[in-house]
Structures are given as C-alpha cells and as structure tokens.
Amino acid sequence: MNSIAMKALPIMFLLLSLTGCWDSRELTEFGFIMGISLDQTEEGSIEINAQSYSPTQTTGGMGEGEKQAYTNIKTINESVFDGVRDINRYLGRLPRWSHMRVILIGEEFAKEHDIGEILDFFNRNEDVRLTTLVIVTNGKAADYLTIKPFIERTVSQQLLTIIESSTKYAGKTIKTSMLDIDLQLKSKAKTALIPYFKMNEEQPKAPYSSGLAIISKGKMAELLEPRDVQEVLMLINKFKSGLIEFPCLDDGSQEASKMEALETSLIKTKITPKFTMKPPTIHMLTKIEGTIGELSCTTITNVGEEKKLEDHIKKIIEEKIESVIERMQEEKVDVLGIGNKLYQQDPALWKKWEKEWDDIFADIQFIIDVEVIIRSTGMPIGEKVTGE
Known part of the structure; x- marks a missing residue:
C-alpha cells in the first residue's frame, strides 16, 4: 500500500502544477487590430483610428455586394492611452494588438508631437510586437485606412507589403519598426528615418512610398525627397x-x-x-x-x-x-x-x-x-x- 502511495505522489504533484483553462478567452472575445492611425485635431486633441479585422468577411478581388474584411473605429482623446482604451466602447471586444501591421502617423502630428513619447504606450504593451512598422503620411493618416486594398484583405497588410517589396527590390524606402525608432532616437545622434507615404488621388486610390521623414530629437524635422x-x-x-x-x-x-x-x-x-x-x-x-x-x-x-x-x-x-x-x-x-x-x-x-x-x-x-x-x-x- 505504501508502495502504491509513493508511486502516486509524483503524479499528484504533476497534476497540481498543470495550469488548466481557468483564465482562457475565446477568439470571439477579441478584436484583432491590423493597423492604427494617429492625427491631431484642430483643437489639439489626438484622433485615433483603429482598423479591426473581421474574419467572417472576405475581400481581395471582392465580388459585387460583398463586404469589406475590416472595420475602422475612431476615438478622440487627450492621450494615446485614453484613446486606445475607448476603442472598447465602440468595438465591443477587447483589442488584440499582436497582429498589428502598421502605425500611421499624420505629418502634422509628427511635427507637433514627440514620436518616441507617443509610441510609449505601444512599447509598454506586451501584446504589441516591436517589429510593427511605422509610417508618416502626407495629410491625414486616417484617410489611408479607408483605402480599398488591391490584393490583401486589409489596407494595413497592403502597406506592410509595399514597404517590404520596395525595400527589398527597389531601394525606394526603408523598413522602420517601433524598435528601430526607439534605438535610433535614444542614440547619440537622436535621428531616425521613417517611410513617408502619399496617396494617389486618382481612382482607385492607392498609397505609395514617397521619400523618408527625418525625425530629429523626437519630431519630424525634414522630408528626404524620393530622388x-x-x-x-x-x-x-x-x-x-x-x-x-x-x-x-x-x-x-x-x-x-x-x-x-x-x-x-x-x-x-x-x-x-x-x-x-x-x-x-x-x-x-x-x-x-x-x-x-x-x-x-x-x-x-x-x-x-x-x-x-x-x-x-x-x-x-x-x-x-x-x-x-x-x-x-x-x-x-x-x-x-x-x-x-x-x-x-x-x-x-x-x-x-x-x-x-x-x-x-x-x-x-x-x-x-x-x-x-x-x-x-x-x-x-x-x-x-x-x-x-
């Protein structure tokens, strides 16, 4: 009897060490954020637009009458932290940042705010990947999230592939992640290079890389022309x-x-x-x-x-x-x-x-x-x- 108890004791300890599923969450509880834009309002507040993926929809060569595969949610607050927290009020789900592809920053916003400080929230969020790419946009960043993608399911994914292909095959831009910006702005030179995008206003509208934004001491100082x-x-x-x-x-x-x-x-x-x-x-x-x-x-x-x-x-x-x-x-x-x-x-x-x-x-x-x-x-x- 003692022999059986001694053999069973290690098994009991192993069972106790198993975590179980007491804190599990279903996928339907999350809203997967693919991209986010940061702009400055006329009153000086921060406008955030988050692009949430809708997995039940289809896009990319969509037929007539089919719905887009994403939803854009807008918040206006005095800080990035409050703006992001308010996404819950409209989305009805807990934002999940692990699939975020890009962070778009409007040019006016980039010139008025310290980008390092603005990205601080995302750097502190353990769900956000430091490899998330950052883009500075000509005009309002939110407008780029409304563009209908050509092939990808979301324009956020399309922007990611544009940067990757332009960097790898064309030498027209550079991949700059959150980690890159953090390291560059904390270096002695305190200068970073971020892809700068414009929008083709002809139909269909299309975003394209057009130079590099030069970030000096936290803010956009100059634009490096495409040439x-x-x-x-x-x-x-x-x-x-x-x-x-x-x-x-x-x-x-x-x-x-x-x-x-x-x-x-x-x-x-x-x-x-x-x-x-x-x-x-x-x-x-x-x-x-x-x-x-x-x-x-x-x-x-x-x-x-x-x-x-x-x-x-x-x-x-x-x-x-x-x-x-x-x-x-x-x-x-x-x-x-x-x-x-x-x-x-x-x-x-x-x-x-x-x-x-x-x-x-x-x-x-x-x-x-x-x-x-x-x-x-x-x-x-x-x-x-x-x-x-």
Missing part, C-alpha cells in the same frame, strides 16, 4: 537591391538626355572618421557592383568602353551623394549617425562636443569616393537592342 533616398540608403548600408538610373554620356548628341540603368547586386559603404583633424574629416567609400539593366544610347563591346561607363556612373553617384550630404549639413540633421560613431570611437570627445554637435556636423568635411564594377552587360553583346 535622394537611394543615396542615403547607400551611405547607411540599407540599400538592399534596385536600379540606379543615370543619364547617357554627354557627347553633344540628343541622346545625352536619355536615361540608362544599373541593376545592383552589392552596395557597401565604409565610413572612416578622423575627428581630431580641423575641421573633422569623414572619408566615405561606397562600392557598387551590378549588371546593366537598360542601355538606351551606350555600346559596350570592349573593356575600354566598360571602364568608361563605370567612371561615368561613379561620377554621377558621387555628385548625388555630395549634394545630399550638403543638404543634410545645411539642415543640421545627422541622418548618417556620425555622432554615434564619434561616441563609439572617443566618448570623451563626444561629451565635449555633444551640446554643439549640430553646428560641428554642419562643418565636417566629407570626402566621397565611389567604386563601380559592372559584372555583366546583361546581353551576349553590350549593345542596345535597337543599336546599329
């Missing part, structure tokens, strides 16, 4: 792949105004700072490898012509990089994170320069060097198809 995005992504080693367009060699012909393209396979930038020099000097070496994506006026039939084209592309990119850096220095925004490198290299010198860093950054001398290697012309012969 400058590629060069900045090259310098911060965030350019995945894409096409680099360049004009034809100016030989006096009418074809000099045409554009050609290099499809990149590798872009890597090495930054070598020399802060002890007067003025401080930064050498930036960018190595670019790729294949010809399009030729409209150039012929490559030998090594000499290939080298000539490489030098031409090198010159064009160096000029663009110099122009972008010059504008950043004029605005005194350290997008490249040079201040972070100074802190890592010489913490004592950073402590000395920290309060005047914006002015010091504006006076730094940048030495730009670009190396271009054409791995293939993309054709058996390096000629344009219509060439004679």
Whole structure:
C-alpha cells in the first residue's frame, strides 16, 4: 500500500502544477487590430483610428455586394492611452494588438508631437510586437485606412507589403519598426528615418512610398525627397537591391538626355572618421557592383568602353551623394549617425562636443569616393537592342 502511495505522489504533484483553462478567452472575445492611425485635431486633441479585422468577411478581388474584411473605429482623446482604451466602447471586444501591421502617423502630428513619447504606450504593451512598422503620411493618416486594398484583405497588410517589396527590390524606402525608432532616437545622434507615404488621388486610390521623414530629437524635422533616398540608403548600408538610373554620356548628341540603368547586386559603404583633424574629416567609400539593366544610347563591346561607363556612373553617384550630404549639413540633421560613431570611437570627445554637435556636423568635411564594377552587360553583346 505504501508502495502504491509513493508511486502516486509524483503524479499528484504533476497534476497540481498543470495550469488548466481557468483564465482562457475565446477568439470571439477579441478584436484583432491590423493597423492604427494617429492625427491631431484642430483643437489639439489626438484622433485615433483603429482598423479591426473581421474574419467572417472576405475581400481581395471582392465580388459585387460583398463586404469589406475590416472595420475602422475612431476615438478622440487627450492621450494615446485614453484613446486606445475607448476603442472598447465602440468595438465591443477587447483589442488584440499582436497582429498589428502598421502605425500611421499624420505629418502634422509628427511635427507637433514627440514620436518616441507617443509610441510609449505601444512599447509598454506586451501584446504589441516591436517589429510593427511605422509610417508618416502626407495629410491625414486616417484617410489611408479607408483605402480599398488591391490584393490583401486589409489596407494595413497592403502597406506592410509595399514597404517590404520596395525595400527589398527597389531601394525606394526603408523598413522602420517601433524598435528601430526607439534605438535610433535614444542614440547619440537622436535621428531616425521613417517611410513617408502619399496617396494617389486618382481612382482607385492607392498609397505609395514617397521619400523618408527625418525625425530629429523626437519630431519630424525634414522630408528626404524620393530622388535622394537611394543615396542615403547607400551611405547607411540599407540599400538592399534596385536600379540606379543615370543619364547617357554627354557627347553633344540628343541622346545625352536619355536615361540608362544599373541593376545592383552589392552596395557597401565604409565610413572612416578622423575627428581630431580641423575641421573633422569623414572619408566615405561606397562600392557598387551590378549588371546593366537598360542601355538606351551606350555600346559596350570592349573593356575600354566598360571602364568608361563605370567612371561615368561613379561620377554621377558621387555628385548625388555630395549634394545630399550638403543638404543634410545645411539642415543640421545627422541622418548618417556620425555622432554615434564619434561616441563609439572617443566618448570623451563626444561629451565635449555633444551640446554643439549640430553646428560641428554642419562643418565636417566629407570626402566621397565611389567604386563601380559592372559584372555583366546583361546581353551576349553590350549593345542596345535597337543599336546599329
């Protein structure tokens, strides 16, 4: 009898350790939030629009009469915390944030509020994934949640896929998550880059990436125009792949105004700072490898012509990089994170320069060097198809 009791005792302890289902919740009790927008009202309050997924509906190639797969809920409060809590009043379910894809922030809101502080609620919510992407919008952010998606079930999911594909294949934007923003704004440079979106007003309406919002000391300071995005992504080693367009060699012909393209396979930038020099000097070496994506006026039939084209592309990119850096220095925004490198290299010198860093950054001398290697012309012969 004692033997049986001794054998049963471990089993009893195991049974007691099982959690059971006393605190379980059914899926029907939750409202799954796919995206959220933050705007500023005329009175200065915070307008929040939350997009809740409706799993019983269908969309994406919807037939006539079918309903959309989401519901947008609007609240207006004095804080993000109160606004989010009020979602329950309209949704009738407990908001679930684990499936949230994007946080949209209106441009006016981004210029008036500290984004780091605004995102504080979501950072503290254990249900929110820190990989949730953040977007700054031209105009009211709430308007983007009303767009009918082309393929995805919700526009929140569509915005996510636009950023992912544009980052991976086009080099037109950058993925910026809540975690990225938190780390960048807490760095010494206190500067972050967030995708900036506009809306095509033609029917059907469509959101698209159009530059990067530069966040300095918490607020949106400047807009990096689409024409400058590629060069900045090259310098911060965030350019995945894409096409680099360049004009034809100016030989006096009418074809000099045409554009050609290099499809990149590798872009890597090495930054070598020399802060002890007067003025401080930064050498930036960018190595670019790729294949010809399009030729409209150039012929490559030998090594000499290939080298000539490489030098031409090198010159064009160096000029663009110099122009972008010059504008950043004029605005005194350290997008490249040079201040972070100074802190890592010489913490004592950073402590000395920290309060005047914006002015010091504006006076730094940048030495730009670009190396271009054409791995293939993309054709058996390096000629344009219509060439004679």
